[in-house]
Amino acid sequence: MNCYGFNFTWFEIGAFGFLLLMFIYQCYFYIRYIGGVLRKSRNEKKSKISFITELPPVSVIICAKNEEENLRKFLPFVFDQDYPDFEVIVINDGSSDNTGFFLDQLKKDEPRLKTTFVPMEATNKSTKKLGITLGVKAAKNDILILTDADCMPEDKTWLRQMARNFDNNTEFVLGYGAYFNKESSFLNKLISYETLFIGLQYMGMALAGKPYMGVGRNLAYRKSAFMKYNGFASSLNLRSGDDDLIINQHAHKDNTRVECAPDSITWSEPKRNFTDWYFQKKRHLSISGHYSLKSKWRLSVEPFTRFWFYLAFIACLCTGNWITFGASILLFIIRYGLIMSYINKSANHFGEKKHYFTILIFDILLPLITANFLLFDKKISYKTGSWK
Numbered sequence: 001m002n003c004y005g006f007n008f009t010w011f012e013i014g015a016f017g018f019l020l021l022m023f024i025y026q027c028y029f030y031i032r033y034i035g036g037v038l039r040k041s042r043n044e045k046k047s048k049i050s051f052i053t054e055l056p057p058v059s060v061i062i063c064a065k066n067e068e069e070n071l072r073k074f075l076p077f078v079f080d081q082d083y084p085d086f087e088v089i090v091i092n093d094g095s096s097d098n099t100g101f102f103l104d105q106l107k108k109d110e111p112r113l114k115t116t117f118v119p120m121e122a123t124n125k126s127t128k129k130l131g132i133t134l135g136v137k138a139a140k141n142d143i144l145i146l147t148d149a150d151c152m153p154e155d156k157t158w159l160r161q162m163a164r165n166f167d168n169n170t171e172f173v174l175g176y177g178a179y180f181n182k183e184s185s186f187l188n189k190l191i192s193y194e195t196l197f198i199g200l201q202y203m204g205m206a207l208a209g210k211p212y213m214g215v216g217r218n219l220a221y222r223k224s225a226f227m228k229y230n231g232f233a234s235s236l237n238l239r240s241g242d243d244d245l246i247i248n249q250h251a252h253k254d255n256t257r258v259e260c261a262p263d264s265i266t267w268s269e270p271k272r273n274f275t276d277w278y279f280q281k282k283r284h285l286s287i288s289g290h291y292s293l294k295s296k297w298r299l300s301v302e303p304f305t306r307f308w309f310y311l312a313f314i315a316c317l318c319t320g321n322w323i324t325f326g327a328s329i330l331l332f333i334i335r336y337g338l339i340m341s342y343i344n345k346s347a348n349h350f351g352e353k354k355h356y357f358t359i360l361i362f363d364i365l366l367p368l369i370t371a372n373f374l375l376f377d378k379k380i381s382y383k384t385g386s387w388k
Contacts, residue, residue, distance in 0.1 A: 036204030
């Protein structure tokens, strides 16, 4: 085919046209969803977002299983919150260490601490869900803020930042849970990047009116909403999903808000070796099969278009036509620049490390790891969310 004196084969036209379509969606995805946190931050600085002025009493819920060391280390940061009225409920989830003894001793000096426990002989598939349910029932306040025993709030205003979103329409507030990234190992960089990407994705989609998940490291909802939706009744047969499924099933654009201020995040210890991270990711993916069809569709489009973008890019490079070669390189550079801009500006916003060349590595590697889990690893039971 001749176009303005340049000759192109139909393969060259088709490959570049397909590449261009994938490029357009990828840009749309990053601008609309991954860029959502930065847009919200700008709007907040311009006072375009309203918050409640009278802070309600809140109950912090922490489920702990053999977490004595982490409770000693991180619980003081929770009690040190600058908040007018709050209680902390720690559920001892059948611990075999000294968690129970530590909590009993702490209660003598800390009147805001309440405790309950899950019996060691409990037969529920998810004792954490049972534990959280016990904590919800024990809470005296309607606003519940959940975190984990190994989490440290970024600032003394963490509770203020989360609670300020609970206007009359709000039932769920999604926060961001980061991982400490003091190490420079490849695994730590991988965990840091993936956590940031997923965080920007679920917060960005929620800001666009399409909430689909939250993380138990930093999540808030009303006790009345938990009771209205029957808590974890629909997912008691699953070992995981105590955080994301309740959001996927009941959150929508009118009852969900996102808190992404830098002082609102929590920090956790990442996995120390690849095997532990591998099994953690498996467990999380075992729950994604229970998302709504709309959520599955939305989440599948981005990695699908990313995969075909790279294939079409390679195809265009192999055509031998210098015009499609140059145009393909240009699209590749623009996409990479867009990703690097949003990822690193967001990392800076949350006080995390920036990524440069590793973006390309993780951009290709993480979908391949996920595809391996979903397509080839048969150890996950998607009916039960447990290991076979």
